[in-house]
Amino acid sequence: MERSPLAGAGTTHLPFGHIVANEKWRGSQLxxxxxxxxxxxxxxxxTPVDFYLSSRSCILYVTEADLVAGNGYRKRLVRVRNSSTLQGIVVVEKTQMSEQYFPAIQKFTVLDLGMVLLPVATQAEASCLIMQLVQEQTKEPSKNPFLTKKRAQISEPCLLRTVQQIPGVGKTKAPLLLQKFPSLQQLSNASIQQLEPVVGPPAAQQIHSFFTQSR
Known part of the structure; x- marks a missing residue:
């Protein structure tokens, strides 16, 4: 595998079913x-990457402990955001202990850096989310859409819980959103006009703001 210009290691052609992980995650639940x-x-x-999903996409994982400890995670996010070769997706543990710190990282990640931020409650849930992201990136347009939809159902419960944590969504609107936008990529790229018929104007604005950079 070729070395990444940003971090210590990376890939150009990562084989399907493979993820490159930072050594620090060895033995972890995730x-x-x-x-x-x-x-x-x-x-x-x-460093600063936690997981490479492909040659151009990576995960930066912010744990509950990282949030409580302060703003040390910010340097990692900025390094990836400033890279012209990588798309960084930020996965953050939003728990009862770290919930009070979540608005700060949300503002910094989404509004200041314009990056995608996805909350998870546990590392087990994070693994399902990462699987979903890998599946989205390896889908081929020529594939039968019904088959790809069935394949995506592997991690549907975790995806549902993640969407429920987006401000303005909750347990009622999350299933409606996933019926219309069955992947995180589709949901994050949805316009306010596309969201409004599903969840109404106030929630549509909140969801759109959650995923996009303030202009």
């Missing part, structure tokens, strides 16, 4: 959950 579904390749020196 790694164990992923290893049952994907082939994990651990490498040292991936």
């Amino acid at each position: 790694a164990q959950e992923l290893q049952g579904k994907m082939k994990l390749v651990f490498e040292e020196g991936l």
